[in-house]
Amino acid sequence: MKSLKALLAGIALAALTVPALVAGAANAADYKAEYKLSTVLGKPFPWGVGGDRWAELVKEKTGGRINIKMYPGTSLVNGDQTKEFTALRQGTIDMAVGSTINWSPQVKELNLFSLPFLMPDHKALDALTQGEVGKTLFDLLATKDVVPLAWGENGFREISNSKHPIRTPADLKGMKIRVVGSPLYLDTFTALGANPTQMSWADAQPALSTGAVDGQENPLAIFVAAKLATLGQKNLTLWGYVADPLIFVVNKEVWASWSKEDQEAVRAAAVQAAAEEVAISRKGITAEDDSLLKEITAQGVEVVRLTPEEQKAFQTATQPVFDKWTKQIGPDLVKAAQSAIAARK
Structure with a gap:
């Protein structure tokens, strides 16, 4: 009798699990084999280290469901830094760790950080990126076909x-x-x-x-x-x-194609990679x-x-x-x- 009950319980569990597995497989099937991440600089520059770290953390946190390849030198737009944001919006680029300077021709508000002598020190920069101004700029970017996730840093110029x-x-x-x-x-x-x-x-x-x-x-x-x-x-x-803050972003359609669980994993990975990248960019200059x-x-x-x-x-x-x-x-x-x-x- 016990074995019959166990068998029936097993069948019931399988009935519940199989659809879930099928749904999971369907979701995984919708994912790209590789997502293209654009940066201006590769390793050993802090910028490239940050992008590489983001890709590494995403693979780890999503159990390998999302695989990212970094393309430094803005090679996905033939090296033209100012075209990166447009390509990102159009979906030619899936993700980017981009400069507020390079994206400012398309998003004029990002010129804020390039106003001469606005920010006297790192605390001033942090007051903007980590405060209401940073949130306002992220809300603005979110209306332009991208999902901004975290602030990185290229540094004071x-x-x-x-x-x-x-x-x-x-x-x-x-x-x-x-x-x-x-x-x-x-x-x-x-x-x-x-x-x-x-x-x-x-x-x-x-x-x-x-x-x-x-x-x-x-x-x-x-x-x-x-x-x-x-x-x-x-x-x-x-x-x-x-100063030149960097922004970790994902194309809006790419973001929507991921499960909620993977979206949060990518976001957490971006926040962690950005924090590590900022620390590297400030090392030795304080x-x-x-x-x-x-x-x-x-x-x-x-x-x-x-x-x-x-x-x-x-x-x-x-x-x-x-x-x-x-x-x-x-x-x-x-x-x-x-x-x-x-x-x-």
């Missing part, structure tokens, strides 16, 4: 050149500076008397090597990983004029740990640290640019950002 130390706006006069493809950057460097030249990162390195351009602006982690000191960049000025700066100095680079008065001169020179772009970004958003920064701990 410092300026280097092959000519001479930069301490005043006059030191930039006529200097050819490589900038990303953003009109705001053109306006900023034009206001400082420089000759800004737009080019992709892939083109920037040989241009620096040959002297086709004199200088560039990038976070210190990129300065070291790209070995810019070997490309004639022997003068580095720490001015922290803008008051508590300046090991990266020491490494740069050891490479024969003259590092200039601006005094508050010297930095004020650059801020004054770029104030008209700040005012012009505040109107385009949205005065209310800029005001909210300024309030959040002022209230930071």
Whole structure:
């Protein structure tokens, strides 16, 4: 009798389980064999490390149901960084760890982080990305065919050149500076008397090597990983004029194709990978740990640290640019950002 009851119970359990397994198989069948993740930089840059880590964590947290391959160098859009967000919206790219700078031509509000001298330090940046301003920007992105999941960080952008130390706006006069493809950057460097030249990162390195351009602006982690000191960049000025947050996102249709369980796994993986990536991007450049700066100095680079008065001169020179772009970004958003920064701990 017991064995009969056990048999019947087993049949009942199988009846309940089989449909579930079939449904699971159907869901798995809808998944792509590989999802394409776009980044501008690969390893060993923090940006690439973050993207690689996200892919690793997603595979782990979904039990291998979602497999991601990272495509650095924005190779999915032939290296054109400014086309990445459009390709993401169209589904050519499934996922991305993207720069607010590169996506700003399509999402003007993301220019907020490129307003010259808006954010004085990492706490100010965190006040924006981890507060109401960050939520507002994520809500906006969510209306543009993507699902934003977490904030990463490329870092504060410092300026280097092959000519001479930069301490005043006059030191930039006529200097050819490589900038990303953003009109705001053109306006900023034009206001400082420089000759800004737009080019992709892939083109920037040989241009620096040959002297086709004199200088560039990038976070210190990129300065070291790209070995810019070997490309004639022997003068580095720490001015922290803008920061470049990264955003971990998924194409909206791709996101909708996943089960709720896998969506939460991908989100958790993004949050974890982003936190790890931010920590890497800040390593060695803080008051508590300046090991990266020491490494740069050891490479024969003259590092200039601006005094508050010297930095004020650059801020004054770029104030008209700040005012012009505040109107385009949205005065209310800029005001909210300024309030959040002022209230930071």
